[in-house]
Amino acid sequence: MTQAERFLLVSADSHVAPPPASFRPYLEKEYLDRLDELESENEQFLGWTGKLGAFPEEELDLIDTEGAIRSGGVDENFVLERRLTEMDREGIAAELVLVGAQTATTPFFGATNRPYPADVRAAGARAYHRWFGDVLAKSGGRLIGVANPGPAHDIEESVRELRWAAEHGFRSVAVPGVILDDDLPPLWDEHYDSFWETCADLGLVLSVHAGHGHPQGKWFGFLEQIFGADDEKDGREMLQALLNTKGGPLDLDYIPARVTWSLMLGGVFDRYPNLQLALTECRSDWVPAMMALLDERYRRGDTPLKKSPSEYWHGHCWAGASSIKASEVRLRHEIGVDRIMFGRDYPHPESTWPNTFDWFREAFTGLPVDEVRAIVGDNAIRCYGLDREALQKVADRIGPRSQDLKLESDVDPRIVDHFAKRAGYRKSYEKIDSDEVSSLFVDDLAATSNA
Template identity: 35%
Template sequence: MSATSPVGGDRYTVISADCHAGADLLDYRPYLESRYHDAFDVWAATYVNPYEDLVADAADQNWNSERRLAELEQDGIVAEVVFPNTIPPFFPSGSLMAPAPGAEDFEHRWAGLRAHNRWLADFCASAPGRRAGVFQILLNDVAAAVKEIRWAAGQPGLKGGLLLPGTPPGSGLPELYSSAYDPIWAVCEELGVVVNHHAGSASPPLGSEPAARAVFMVETTWFSHRALWHLVFGGAFRRHPGLRLVLTEQGSGWIPGVLDMLDYYHGRLLAAATQASTAESKFGAGLAASMGKGPSEVWHDNCFVGASFMRPHEVPLRDRIGLDKIMWGSDYPHDEGTYPYTREGLRIAYAGLPRDEVAAMVGGNAARVYGFDLDLLDPIAAKVGPTVEEVAEPLEEVPKDATSPVFAKGGSVRVW
C-alpha cells in the first residue's frame, strides 16, 4: 500500500507525529556509563521533580509500554513518533525546557542524554514498527554529536531522527545558521536522519513573574520557528540538499505567511546586493552564493510540519502549507494532547474533507517521512482506527472534560 494514503479498509491508519516518553528517574541508571553511577546516586537522592504529571498516578504513561499501546489503540492510534518527556540524569528539568548547559555541567548532561537515547532505543524496540524514537544531542561539542548520530542511526527504534536543540539568546552557542554545525547536517544527510525541532526547546529564560508565563506561551513557538529561517538563510539546504527538517508542535497556520515574508526578504536582499554600495546592499552581500534556493522552494523540497492536534482554522491553509507536509500528532500523554478524545479531535478538524487528504495528514505523510511500514500498521488500524465515516461527521458537542486546545472556544473556528 502506498505510504501516501494509509487507509485500512474503511478505517484510517493514524500515526501520531508527536508523542512523548521517557524513563522513570532511577530507571535511567543502568543506561548510564558506570563511571557516572556515583554522581547519579548523589544527584537522584536530592532531586525534586518539578512536574506534577511526572509524579502522579498517570506518570507511567511515559514508560509503561503495555499501557501506552493499549491507550493509543483505544484512541485510534497505531504508531507514534516519540519525543522526550521525563527528566534525564543530571538535568534540572525536562530536556526540552532545560537551558543549554555551561562548561561546568556539559559532561554530566551529555552523559544523561546518551542514557536517555539508549533507554529510548530499547523502549521503541519493545514495540517493533510501532514507535519511532527521536534521539537527543547537545550542540556544545559537534564532534561528539556526530558520533552519537552515527550510533543512533544504527538503532531500529530510533528512526524518528534527531532532536535539534535550540540556541536561544544568551545560550553562548553559535546560532543555528552557523557553519559550525555543518558536520551535523552532513551526517544527517548522509544517513537519512530526520532533523526535528520541537516547540519549547529554543526559548530563553524569562524569570518567574506571573507575566513571564503568559509571555512564554506567546513567544515559545516563535522562538522555535527561528530554526527554519536560520537554516534557510545559513545555506544548510544548499550545501546539504538531502537534509530534511520537521518543525513539531508549533502550529501550522503560520507557515504560508512566514514563507511569504522570507521570500520577500530573500528577493529584496538579493536585489540590493546587485546595486551600488548602499546601506541595504551590505545586508545582501554574499547571500545568493551562500543560500541557494528561495525559502518557499526549500520548504517544498526539504521541510515538514508536525501539526499536533491541527486546529480547524488551520485546515483551510493545507494546500498552501502542502498536503504532503502535514503530519498530525496527538501530543500523548500531555494534558493539552487529544487523548482520550482523538477521534473527536480529528472530527473537529477534518470533517468533510476528501478521504485521501485526511489519510495523508493523519498517517501517510508520517509513514513516508519516518519510515513506518504500512503493511504492518494497516491490519492493526483495520481493527482500532477511526472509521472514515466517523471522521467525516462534524463534531456537534465537545466532550466536557476535554483539555486539548483543539477544542478551545475560538480555536476551532474554521475560516474558508
C-alpha cells in the same frame, strides 16, 4: 469496507518521561552520583506538574468515559505495554516519541531541568538513548525515537551518537542548540557540516520542538515562580495562567522560524538536498504569512538563497500540528496539505488523547478523505521513511474505519469547548510581527554574509 480502507494513523508528536531511577543501569558510572540530585529535582518538579496535569472530576466525567486517564494512562506513559494499549485504544499504528512530559524531569539535558554542565547533559542524553533504544527494540516498529544531539560542542562525538541512535530505532534528532549555549556557533557555521551530512546519509529528520533554544532552567524557574506565589491556587487556573502568559509555551516564538531560515541562509538544504526538518508543537498557522514575508525579501536579490523560502519550505520542511487547531486546518493548503502531520501529544494535558476520534470529527468535518489520510498518517510515513506495509498490518487490526470517524461534526459541544480550554483549539491565526521578523532575518543575513 475492506481492511485496507482502515485509516492508518501515525502521530507525529508524543512524549515519554520515565522516573530518574530508570536510567541507573544506563548512566556511565562517573555520573551515577548525580542521580540523587536529579531525584530531588524530580520530586520538586512533580509537586508542580501534578497540579498542571490534573483534571477535576467533572471534566473527567466528560472526557474520560473509558477510564484511560483515571486508570493511570498518564503516569504509565513510560511503560511500553500501557503505551501500546493507549495507542490501540485510539487506533494509532505508530507514533513519534520525544523525551519530556509532566510525569518526570528529563535526565539532565532538557529545557525543563535545572542547569547542568555540558558533560552531564551529554551523559544524560546517552543514557536516555540507551534506555529508550531498549524500548524501541520491543515496540515492533510502532514507536519512533527522536534523539538528542547533546551539547554538540564536540561534533564528532555527536556524530558517533547519531550513528548509534540510527542503528537502534531512532528516526529523528533535535537540531543542535536545544539548550541555548553561547559557546555553540550559529547553525550556518561549518562546525555542523558533518552533523548535517550524517543526518542526510542516515535519513534522520531534524527536529525542532516547542521550547527549543531557551536557557536551561528557564521553565523550571517559571514554574517555581508561579507555584511559589500561592500554594493554594487551583491547578487548572495555574495551567491557564501558564498557557496565556507572555513567553508561555503557547505564545508565538520565532525561534523555530529562525532555525528554519538559518538552515536556508547557510546553504544547508542546498548541500544536503535529502535533509528534512520537522517543526513540532510550534503551531503552523504562522507559516503562510512568514513564508510570504521572506519571499518578498528574497525577491530583492541580495540573499545567498538559491530558491525562495517557500520553495525550501515545501521541499524540506514539515509542520507537526500537535492537537491540530481549527486555524491550521483552514490554512492546510497554504501550509502544504502534504506537509502537515497530526500529533496527538500524549500524555500532555493539552493532548487530543483520550478524545482523538472526537478531535478528528470536529477538526476534519467536510474535508476530502484523501486530505485527512495525508494529515493523520501518510505525511508522517513519508517524512520519517516509515515502513508503510508493516504499519498497514497494524492499522488493519486497530485502525478506525470511515464509519468510526464519520468526519462530520456531531461532537458534543461541551467536548469541543474542552478542546479550546486545554489546547487553544479555537485560537485565531498566529499573527507575526513583520517588523520584528524582518529585523531578525536581516541580522541573520548579515551574520551569514560575514561568516
